[in-house]
Ligand SMILES: [K+]
């Protein structure tokens with residue numbers, strides 16, 4: 001392990017992060033909301049912290065290896081998640097415990113979007129902007145993590161993507177080409193964000209809300225500047241725009257890159273994960289809409305039924321967590337179904353949460369193969385994904401991932417029951433955190449302000465685990481990892 | 485498919501089954517409980533039904549093939565489950581709907597032990613005996629199914645056992661040696677039953693209760709002749725005997741056979757599934773007992789805490805469903821933990837329910853291997869189980885099984901929520917039926933009499949699916965199976 005270099009890199013990260021206080025400072029001045037000094041002090045503290053990590057180590061050089069990668073990635077997200085709480089603590093308009101501040105910060109950065117705050121509409125705009133910006137930056141980070149870094153680390157079968165990502169990714173060294181890959185992906189991400197913001201503005205949001213919500217839309221983050229989320233705008237047009245950009249955010253950015261490079265939509269149509277995802281979304285919508293119809297929830301109003309079914313399905317299954325309606329009076333099983341869709345989540349290499357569609361698809365095809373094998377015991381069946389047969393090693397990694405993920409969901413649910421939640425609420429809390437969904441139902445439908453501090457810390461842990469594809473972080477808990 | 489021969493075999497099965505009315509008839513005469521005629525008519529109806537299936541086909545001959553096996557096994561359990569309802573319908577002391585009668589019969593035969601009846605203590609003894617006998621016969625059937633038949637069908641990785649079972653099991657034909665294997669296993673099963681009954685009698689039960697409960701103990705069935713299950717006897721000694729024989733019932737009968745043949749307990753000690761199971765049980769007990777301690781549930785009474793922790797852990801994790809205490813005031817998470825243990829269930833080749841320990845162990849070791857592979861990407865790690873490395877094909881079958889099983893649990897839970905249960909109760913109902921646990925918590929803690937008819941039918945389906953290791957039945961729902 002190259003601890004010196006890792007410390008140095010962390011120092012640089014913090015110094016770079018400190019400059020993200022600039023937009024909130026500008027906004028604080030613009031709206032004169034009284035947060036200027038808070039953000040400036042946050043900048044100073046975080047910059048100096050970074051400097052104090054970097055300075056003693058700045059001469060150290062070493063090529064980071066694959067194994068350092070697990071530690072670096074986990075530290076990046078954990079340290080940034082914790083340090084990101086400073087602006088919440090410093091803000092004079094907010095009286096918040098350290099637990100709550102760290103929760104909000106980690107929830108932002110992991111694009112979870114679970115919140116302990118209420119009265120958002122009254123908060124300083126600069127602080128609201130900071131929250132949205134956390135999600136946007138987290139989304140950026142996750143795309144690079146999922147497409148450029150995790151495949152090299154071999155987490156959860158993501159070697160699958162090695163061959164498909166732009167640039168040669170077969171080296172075991174961490175640095176080369178990451179920058180180049182990142183640049184290409186970020187151009188797409190920024191383009192989506194700007195387009196989304198312009199459309200939101202056109203559809204009726206003010207500039208501030210348009211930009212703020214574009215941040216949490218393409219990152220499938222789900223933070224809003226209003227307590228009532230998108231219900232506040234009460235606009236089918238805005239909801240439609242949200243659905244479209246959430247959907248884009250939940251697709252693989254490697255796929256967007258391929259489509260962008262070939263200047264054609266064919267890349268999407270032929271992609272097996274895209275097709276599986278669309279198929280799933282359509283069946284989700286059918287199930288939710290027919291549930292609403294069966295209970296005559298919108299008194300036969302087809303357009304309202306479809307509108308909210310589509311919105312909630314896309315929002316929950318991608319792990320975004322925006323809401324278009326107060327669904328607390330929806331049929332219970334529909335609500336739980338929505339929560340369960342977040343376990344499969346979005347596509348790999350997207351900003352979406354959950355186990356990822358590609359894994360769900362492989363597991364599904366694998367299970368079908370086992371059924372076929374029972375009928376033709378001597379037949380040879382490959383697990384196909386698109387036109388290729390999935391590699392056995394990849395399948396094994398995927399199964400290992402899925403197994404551990406389900407085990408963790410169950411464990412977190414039990415832990416949340418232990419903190420006093422009823423079983424349904426506990427499951428919803430697990431899904432909200434581990435799948436980076438952010439939105440709860442039942443006892444946590446209106447936020448997580450009232451759960452115990454212990455539950456909040458467990459949620460922080462779950463959010464980080466989920467965002468780092470579980471294994472990246474879990475591997476650090478094995479003695480084997482630390483052996484030389 | 486050899487439909488003629490399958491019909492003939494079914495006919496024979498029913499005629500044989502009709503003779504199991506004999507013990508209840510004898511008991512009805514002995515206690516003069518008024519059910520003699522009901523059981524005699526049930527005998528006549530079932531025998532004639534069997535005869536009418538057998539007679540037109542009795543000259544047909546054909547060697548049944550592997551593929552017929554799926555259909556035969558599923559039909560055996562389904563038809564017997566349905567036909568077994570007749571004595572409930574005919575009994576004058578019982579006013580019961582067809583749904584409830586079929587539910588009770590399938591629940592008995594699949595050794596689930598979920599009941600829709602109340603007032604057991606007042607029912608005719610012959611009918612109570614019939615219920616217990618159903619479980620005992622179901623347990624017998626399941627042992628042969630799991631050890632002699634499923635390995636040949638290749639269901640869920642049970643090829644693993646091919647090499648270990650007595651007699652050569654490598655043929656693809658269904659008939660040879662099954663009879664011989666069955667005989668050896670049944671001798672052990674009967675020996676356990678007799679010993680258990682004698683010990684129950686010695687510990688204070690009357691003869692009727694001793695025999696009746698020995699039937700539902702070694703079969704991990706969980707039916708009782710009293711509404712209050714084992715609480716009725718309020719005896720630590722009886723509970724201890726129950727724990728011991730439940731534990732034996734939840735071990736592989738192939739393992740019992742090996743120990744019996746070698747006249748040594750060494751076979752147990754070296755068996756990897758046995759070791760994993762014991763390890764699990766011990767950790768379950770630690771978790772449950774510390775949960776009870778933490779909430780000071782028994783006011784510091786260590787022996788009561790341990791007594792009930794051990795009993796409930798063994799009863800739930802094996803899928804038996806006896807209760808030693810009214811646990812409705814136990815900490816919620818402990819109760820849900822108990823329910824969750826039933827998903828792993830007992831050992832393969834036992835009468836226990838759930839996914840089976842061998843599969844849990846393989847999945848666990850596989851996941852550990854994936855963690856190791858992340859740290860040493862070029863290392864070669866086999867998934868070890870005991871001294872052997874698990875075959876890749878077996879692992880794939882196991883993963884396919886586990887994936888489908890979890891998917892089904894989630895689906896059944898959603899369906900039960902749809903019928904109006906709260907999410908916790910719905911999960912408990914899923915576990916009670918799919919894992920053949922039989923005992924519920926929360927809304928179904930005192931039985932399933934009050935759930936909707938639709939829920940009862942879904943439970944019947946889940947009980948059969950679970951008992952037939954899911955794939956045996958699921959394969960019949962694929963078009964591929966029916967293609968020539
Ligand atoms: K989210």
Ligand SMILES: [K+]
Nearest residue numbers: 596705803804
């Ligand atoms: K049972």
